[in-house]
Structures are given as C-alpha cells and as structure tokens.
Amino acid sequence: MDKIFIEDLLIRGVIGVSERERASKQDIVVSVVMYANIRKGAETDDIQYCVNYRTVAKAIIAHVESTARYTVEALANDIAAICLDMPGVEKVEVKVEKPGAVRFSRSVGVEITREKQDGK
Template sequence: MDKIIIQDLLLRGIIGINPDERVKKQDILLNLTLYFDIRRAAETDDIQYAANYKEISKRVIEYVEASSHLLVERLATEVARLILTEYPIARVLVRVEKPGAVRFARSVGVEIERDRGDFGLE
C-alpha cells in the first residue's frame, strides 16, 4: 500500500489532565501516514482519484484545535477515526506528541496504527 506522509503539523489545543492544561492551549505535534492506493491518481493525473492531503490536513487541524481531550491516546484515536470515516483511506498511522511535557525530553507522545475495520467500516 502506498503512503502519503503529513509531517510535523504544529497545532495548539487543550490536552492534558492537570488543571492548567484544561484552560490554556498548548503545542501539539501531529504526524500522519495515510495508506492509500495512488495508482489510479498517478495514471490519470486527476485529483478526484487522489487522497486530498490538503483537505485532510485542514479537517484534522480544525478538529484538534477545537478538541479538549484529557489523554493523547484519546486524541490519536479520534484523529484516526475522523480520517478513516470521512476519507477513503485504508489505514492510518497517527503520532501525537506534547513538546516539553516532560522535563529533559524534547516531547512525549503516542503512535497508533488503525484501519477501517477498527471502527466497523469494513
């Protein structure tokens, strides 16, 4: 399966369990790998057969910046669900990181991989 890579989306949102994290937006770093067969798009050079990564990115940004999950695990899962239910993506790898969340670490995060079957879509 082919891969479309969206790397280092730096967003601002509410994420975390501590009281100060519930009111102040903080940096959230998001990386996505979208598994999608690009052959028809490549053969026809037609966007209707492609995974429109600009549209997908805009939708994910909109979602993350409006969300207020407690855990990065939940945010990663909901981003995967959004992509797989709204777009014809076969599988997605989602990495969510909180830069500076742990002292002496550049960032801390989770990485999950989900397919359409994980959300009852196939």
C-alpha cells in the same frame, strides 16, 4: 498500499489532565501516514483519485483546535477516525506529541495504527 503522509503538523489545542494544562492551549504535534491505492490518481493526474492531504490537514487542525481531550491517546484515536473517513484511506498511522510535557525531554506522545476493519 501507497503512503500519503503529513509530518509535524503544529497545532494549538487544549490537552491534558491538570488544571494548568487545561487553562490554555499548548503545542500539539501531529503526524499521519495514510495508506491508500493512489495508482489511478498517479495515472490520470486527477486529484479526485488521490487522497487530498490539504483536506485531511484542515480537518485535523479544526478538530484539535475545537476539542479539549484529556489524553493524547484519545486525540490520536480521534485523528485516526478522521483519516479513515477520507475516501480511499484503508489504514492510518497517527503520532501525537506534546513537546516539553516532560522535563528534560524534547517531546512525549503516542503512535497508533488503525484500519477500516478495526471498527472505524
């Protein structure tokens, strides 16, 4: 499988369990690695045979900006489902971070891996 990646997509959204966290949008950093066979796209130089990372990024941004999740785990799972819905994507690795959420830490978050046969 080939890899298509988007690194450090900075999005503003509501995430967290405390009232303070839910009162206003905060920075959320998302990175994804999608696995797909892009050989035909490489051979033909035709975008219809590629995973369009711009389309994926727009879908992720729209979701994060419009939802208000309590946990980064749930948000990561949402993002994995978005990626797996893209034509050709068979597997995805998603990393969701909350910069500055823990004192003295640059960032905290989760990384998950999902495949189409995982039930979505």
